[in-house]
Amino acid sequence: MNMIKAILRLLFFALAIQFGSAKIVDFRLDFGAIPFDESFEICQFNSALLSRVLKHNVSGNTLVIPEGYTFHVHHGIITNGLHDAVIQLDGVLRFERADLAIDEGPPPFPSCLQIDNSSNITITSKSSSGRGLIDGRGPQYWGVPMIGYIQLGENRPRLLLFNRTKNLLIERIILQDSPYHTLYLEGADGVVIRDISIVARRTTMDGHNWVDLTAFNTDGIDVSGHNVHVHDVDIWVQDDCISVKDNFFDGHRSTNMTFERLNATGLGFVIGSILGSTVSNITFKDSYLHRPVKGIYMKFARPNAWWVKRNLTRGVVENIVYQNITMESPSQWPIWIGPAQQADASNPCHPNPCSLCWPMSPTAKCHIVQESTYRNITLIDIQINNPKMSPGVLLGHEDNKIDGIVFDNVRVTKGRPLPMSRYKRENTFPGTLQPIHDPYVPGIVTTNDLVATKRRELSTGSDLVWPGSMMPSNDEVNESNGFFSKWNPFWKPKWQKTNRYYACEGVSRGIVRGKSWPVPYCFEKERPSWSESILVVLRSTGDRSIVLLLAITLLALFYCFAM
Incomplete structure (x- = not known):
């Protein structure tokens, strides 16, 4: 018995050391x-x-x-x-x-x-x-x-x-x-990031003027690896808000990541640049992008020497979902799926592989990465309000197309800024409460910034653009476009037309569903069944007489067939 007591005391002491150390x-x-x-x-x-x-x-x-x-x-x-x-x-x-x-x-x-x-x-x-x-x-x-x-x-x-x-x-x-880069995670496994703020800005302007954007490369979260969950985070930066990167470890794969309930502004929610690895099973959902530069951004770049030496030259991005994402006033492309639009050289228009000056400069080039593959990409319930440019660019290669891409209720709207954009900034972006201490920009503000802010304060009215209609010009749409503005009689360039996608090439099995508008011209519109069509009409119409007429017609048809 004494031996048992001694052993128990020893075990108790060991546990006390273990848990009390x-x-x-x-x-x-x-x-x-x-x-x-x-x-x-x-x-x-x-x-x-x-x-x-x-x-x-x-x-x-x-x-x-x-x-x-x-x-x-x-x-x-x-x-x-x-x-x-x-x-x-x-x-x-x-x-x-x-x-x-x-x-x-x-x-x-x-x-x-x-x-x-x-x-x-x-x-x-x-x-x-x-x-x-x-x-x-x-x-x-x-x-x-x-x-x-x-x-x-x-x-x-x-x-x-x-x-x-x-x-x-x-x-x-x-x-x-x-x-x-702010928070960089390489080859991570099992990550939870929550309730944090990331902020990098040079002025207090609401958005990204040229001064703010000189805080180059200030990505929010860059991550590669597996099993990552980022939620309830606000990010205000001048480059990629969140970017899923190449994994240099663990079989060169980045998988199983969810990013949700985010308020962000910068260059958007990004996959890439991917050079030679595989990225799969990534979800962005239930999030808001406030006056971003880009919105949904997926990009391939040409493999560098590290990847070529290991014979890893075929990047793959697959099984990606963007769901319930709202954007207010993106200043560039709300949706970009294709080659990385970047320079990485002293010449800002150098294409690596797609020039930052493309398509605005007639001499700029945009090279598609032929070896890399996009497949099974889904965008669901995406609202793009007041874009300043075309809704987007979709660029695959004719010999290696973007395969299997679905746009389900991907809508462009116009008019009054969305309610989310009018919330107090300290609520949506608490990180911006941090004071700015930048001795190199003592109050630099451009005239265009002041005018744009005043317009936003005075803007009124908000309606969904009817699918298939032309997008009416409005102070909140296509403004601040310089020489080609609604007040100028000259023709508006193609990349500023908000009622059509600028480019849709190298796409296979592109499907549009629901109330998506505009429809990318290389996609197919999925036809709903008769019953679904009737339900859509019944739910969307505000004219009770039409609803009543449809109901009577259906009853009459049922009666005829029953007889």
Whole structure:
């Protein structure tokens, strides 16, 4: 009996050690981090300290960045093999720009904070304000609009980079002003991102003027891997809002991802650029895009040397669903499925593979990636309100067509901005409550921006455009188009005609259903059955006499056949 009691006591003690070993450690009190000092020496001290703490003291424990304190650090904080760890960000972590020795190494440029080969990681906050803050101080890298990009190109740090991380939870934080990509996850497996804000902007204008867009490459979330769920997130950036990327690991596949209940603005919800891997089973749903540049954006690029060396030159994007997506006033193409429209060169019109200047410039080229394949793409319940350009571009190759694409209730509407666009910005995009500290754009606002804002305030009326009708001109439609405007007698170019798709080529088995309008000219309109047609008429008509007449006719026919 005494032996049994001794064994039980030993087991109890072992369990107590196992479950009681996790500690809460404070970055300031326990390790001596110095707050509120952005001098180079203190940033270096805090950076080195945080690197050591992450390496030696956080696995199995909780690291607290305490509330009420701002800790200034430098980029290049890297840790590897972090497990069963919680980073509780109650205060502020702010990355100051510095020229460091590690910047001279081979690309890519060192990230601000990088976590590799880790598992069971939680980044959260218990701040009284509800969220902690990681500030990348992007304006220090963006510099003078356009000039800053010429000086640095893409030699800028990502804000957060996770390589091959399993079971990752990120919640209740704000990621502000990343110098480059904001949240980058490579080869991830088992990711939940919820209740966070991502913001990168240079002015307070409602949308994306040319000044804001000089915060180049500030993607919101870039992810490759498997089993990813992103929900209840707001994103205001100047590049891809969310982008599913090539997976360099795990059989070169990115699969099983759901993105839902998002409020976003930027270059939209993106698949790509895909070079040589397979992306499948991806869903975007129940989300709102506010004055984006692009909306639904799927893109292939030509494989680079890394992919060619491994004989991986045929990208595949399949089984993709966009459902219940609403867009207000997209400034470019609301829907783009085809080659990546990008430059990646000093010449902004260089086609890589499709020029940013296409089709506006007569000399611009748009090359289709022949080797790569789109198949089984579905768009359901998509509303595009007040587009400034054609509803979209669909470009496959004649020898490798976009195969099996369905547009079900994909509608273009016009008129008064949608109710969602008139909600208070702090409700739809709480991240924009963060103040803008950009010394390189002291109040730069263009005349066109002011005029466009005033028009939006004065706009009235809102109706669905009747399928098959011409889209009436209106202050909210095709405005700010420069030389070709509704007040100008000159012909409007094809890419600004909002009543038709600009391009629809290389598409096989394209099907249109429901109240989709306009119909892409290379699609087939699926004919509903007689019973479905009658139900549509009964539900949509507002004339009771017509409903009554149809009912009497049906009863008469039934009576005749019954006799």
